[in-house]
Amino acid sequence: MANKTKFQAIKGTRDLLPPETELWNRVEQTAREVFGTYGFGEIRLPIFEPTELFARAVGDETDIVSKEMFSFELNAFEEIHHSRSKLLDSTDDAMRFTGYLFETLRAARSAWDSDRIDHTPANRTAVQKLGQIYKRLYEGIADDSALEAARKDPEILNLIGEAQSVAMDILVWPALAALRPEATASVCRAYIEHGMQQLPQPVKMYYTGPMFRRERPQKGRYRQFYQIGAEVLEAITPNQDVTKTIGKDAAVDAEVIEMVMVYFARLGLEGVQLDINSIGHSALDCRRGYVEKLKAALEKVKDKLGEDSKRRIETNPLRVLDSKLESEQTIIEKLPRIGDHLCADCAKHYAEVKRQLELRGVAYRENWRLVRGLDYYMRTTFEITARGLGSQNAVCGGGRYDGLVELLGGPPTKGIGFAIGEDRVILSLQEAGKGNMAQGLDVYIAWMGEKTLATAIRAARDLRQAGFRVELPPMEQKFGKALGQADKLGARYALILGEDEVASGQWTLKTLADGTQGKYNEAGLLEFLRGIWSERERK
Ligand code: AMP
Secondary structure: OOOOOOOOOOOOOOOOOHHHHHEEEEEEEEHHHOOOOOOOOOOOOOOEEEEEHHHHOOOOOOOOOOOOOEEEEEOOOHHHHHHHHHHHHHHOOHHHHHHHHHHHHHHHHHHHHOOOOOOOOHHHHHHHHHHHHHHHHHHHHOOHHHHHHOOOOEEEEEEEHHHHHHHHHHOOOOOOOEEOOOOOOHHHHHHHOOOOOHOOOEEEEEEEEEEEOOOOHHHHHHEEEEEEEEEHHHHHHHHOOOOOHHHHHHHHHHHHHHHHHHHHHHHHOOOOOEEEOOOOOOOOHHHHHHHHHHHHHHHHHHHHHHHHHHHHHHHHHHHHHHHHHHHHHHHHHHOHHHHOOHHHHHHHHHHHHHHHHOOOOOOOOOOOOOOOEEEEEEEEEEEEEOOOOOOOEEEEEEOOOOOHHOOOOOOEEEEEEEEHHHHHHHHHHOOOOOOOOOOOOEEEEEEOOOOHHHHHHHHHHHHHHHHOOOEEOOOOOOOHHHHHHHHHOOEEEEEEOOOOHHHHHOOOEEEOOOOOOOOOOOHHHHHHHHHHHHHHOOO
């Protein structure tokens, strides 16, 4: 009997179906258009990257990295790692060592054969050498009497040492990969990998695509969700005095924020609210000094805090400010505020961002509690909320992250960017009644009689070429049935082609909304429909 298992999309993932996907396309297309006018080019990134990239960039202590990543083994790391770590611990027993060496060799060979370690010349040599050493060791300790001697035999000891070092040479990096939980780290990785600091600076790039986080699914929060983001990266030239470019950096921040706001306005997103903050500079004293003060203040009220916040006093005290717990709100309001502790440079930067936003006519609200969850932010942070989303109302988060590229092994570089939650933008547009993008059928071709088929096919092709949405039924139908079908599909017009029409060259076009009809020759029909269409476009 056939297996009756019903497959369903995994919780937290979902299908996006037509016609809703038209709205998704419009949201993405508008981003391309708007971001393009600001000089951004598209970057397409891998969906999975080394886990370590996210751990380093986003931070080990963040929820995203510590709890929410979908990580998987990319290669034979575990097996090889396991057996070769035993090699390192058993040097004083040649017999046991040889046994572990056999295990390591077997793991390495099988990983090689099944393509789970890279087929590089170095790996090939290492696996071969390991085989040779094993053979010599095995022969050296072949019987018990030899074993005693082997313990002291310098040649055997040499072989053991050599086996250890060759085993460590087998390159199985990166061991773990993760589905990307965000894309800023990837953009920075790509910037470094492709030497983009050599390009004219800054480099401005945007991306769109799915991200993955093992969060608790709810409305507006999914495990596979979609982001549209942009980043501006600028290499810091040697000897550049970064205190001299604060005004310029602030202008870049303001332009990036302006761009998102212009984009949201273009989409017609409603109830858009921009919150901004400065969280200082981790390498300068202001952030560190503030975090110390915050920690001390939190210690004093520790007993009144919830479990999450208690834990965060140690791991990530800034995140306490994010808390939505009702009982913690009055406590948080009395905590020290970063704005009062910014160093002169950070304060100057923040004041300039605000001035620049005002110059650009971008309305903002200052929110001293806006710290954002990721470790890499410094100075400017911002978040945008929109209407119709309930508790998950943030549609965009962003900030400045000078130093992140360097942290990932690249040159000193400044960065600012944001990520928009596309799922939530769509939800908000739908809530506001702006989600209906369905473009129904334009023309249903009701043809009858074998002799009309060639004409019907030609008419369909010409109309489609002119951009109309056309349905050509594969089999002839009685006119009544054809018109019923056209109605069901929501077609605007039915093109009626019977043998009379084909013979006379005068085709009948029926407007389905009011039942009126007119006669047109082939060219006249196209002209008529084009006229109607451009009128519709104008509206
Ligand atoms: P983040 O990368 O955490 O700064 O998030 C940026 C934006 O992505 C948020 O403001 C949300 O709009 C969206 N977002 C983050 N996580 C999710 C999720 N699990 N489901 C849907 N949207 C999300």
